[in-house]
Ligand SMILES: Nc1ncnc2c1ncn2[C@@H]1O[C@H](COP(=O)(O)OP(=O)(O)OP(=O)(O)O)[C@@H](O)[C@H]1O
C-alpha cells in the first residue's frame with residue numbers, strides 16, 4: 387500500500403520559509419507530478435517525503451502511520467535521483483543488488499528481484515555489463531532498477547530525465563508510464579517540464595514559492611486554471627494575455643472592453659470585479675476563432691510564422707498589446723510577413739483574471755474535464 391497524507395507541511399532553512407501549508411493526499415497507486423519553476427520547492431518537498439530532509443512543521447503519514455521521525459531506509463519509499471551515480475566497477479546486476487546486499491537480504495531473493503527488475507526494464511541482456519558500456523538511457527534504467535528491487539510502496543523521481551537528450555526523454559517518459567501501469571505503485575515525479583507533467587500525471591501539483599498553487603488533473607489545470615500563474619505555466623506556447631477594462635460584471639458573462647475598443651462578453655463569473663477595473667484576458671493560441679464565429683475582433687500584423695510542419699505558430703502584433711500574441715494554425719498556413727490578420731475572439735473560449743491574478747471562474751462545461 388502507498389497512501390500518503392501531507393498535513394500542513396512546512397520547511398524552513400536558516401529561518402527562511404521554503405515550503406509552507408502543504409496539504410495533500412495521494413491515493414495508493416496514483417501518479418502525482420510536482421511541477422513549477424526552478425526554486426519553488428519541488429525537490430525539498432520530495433526529499434521530505436523520502437526522509438532526507440527534516441520536516442519543520444506538519445505531519446506526514448504513510449498508510450495512516452506518522453512517518454516524520456522514521457529514517458529514510460525504514461520508510462517503504464524509494465527514490466530515483468537526477469544525478470544517478472552508478473558504481474563504475476560494478477556490473478549492472480551488482481549495481482542493482484547493492485542496496486539489498488547492504489540490507490542483508492537473502493541471496494536467492496536478491497537474484498529473484500534483480501532478474502524481475504531487469505525483465506521489466508529490459509536490462510536482462512545487459513546485466514553483466516559495466517556502466518561505462520551503457521547508453522545514457524540504459525544507465526538511467528539501471529538507476530530506476532536500483533530502486534525497483536527494493537519493491538517500495540512509493541516511488542519518488544526527482545527530474546530523472548533531465549540529463550538525457552530530447553528523443554531519449556520521450557522514450558523514457560513512455561517507459562516510466564508503462565512501469566507505473568505494470569507496478570500499480572504510488573509514484574511522485576518532480577519535473578519543471580510541463581509536457582512531462584501533462585503526459586504522466588494522474589494529478590499535477592503545481593508549486594509556486596513553496597506553496598501549492600493548484601492541484602488537479604492535467605486538463606483541469608489547462609482548461610480551468612485558478613490563477614494567471616497556473617494558466618501561464620501550463621500550456622505551450624504560453625497563454626496569450628491582454629489588458630481589458632471591465633464594463634459589465636455578471637454571474638455568467640462579464641462584459642469587457644478590448645484594447646481595440648470592441649466589447650466582448652467573457653463566459654466567467656466576475657468574482658470581485660467592478661466596472662472600470664483593469665483585468666487580464668487570457669486566450670490560448672488555439673482558441674482564436676474563425677471570423678464568422680467571432681464575437682469580437684483584433685486586428686493584428688504578422689511578425690514571424692514558425693512553420694513546424696504539423697502546425698504553424700503565427701506571432702502577431704496587436705495595437706495596444708505589449709509583445710506579440712501567438713495563434714496556432716493547423717498544418718502549413720499560407721502567411722506572408724507583415725500581412726494583416728484578424729484574430730476572432732469568442733467569450734466561451736477566453737479566460738479572465740482579476741488584478742490580483744485570481745481567475746474568474748469559467749462558466750463553460752467541457753465534457754470529461756472537472757472544474
Ligand atoms: N540545504 C539548503 N539550505 C538552504 N536553502 C536551501 C537548501 N536546499 C534548498 N534550498 C532553497 O530552497 C528553495 C527550494 O529549493 P528546491 O531545490 O526545493 O527547488 P526546486 O523546485 O527543486 O528547483 P529546481 O527546479 O531548480 O530543482 C530554493 O530557494 C533553494 O535555494
Ligand SMILES: [Mg+2]
Pocket residue numbers: 428429430
Ligand atoms: Mg529540484
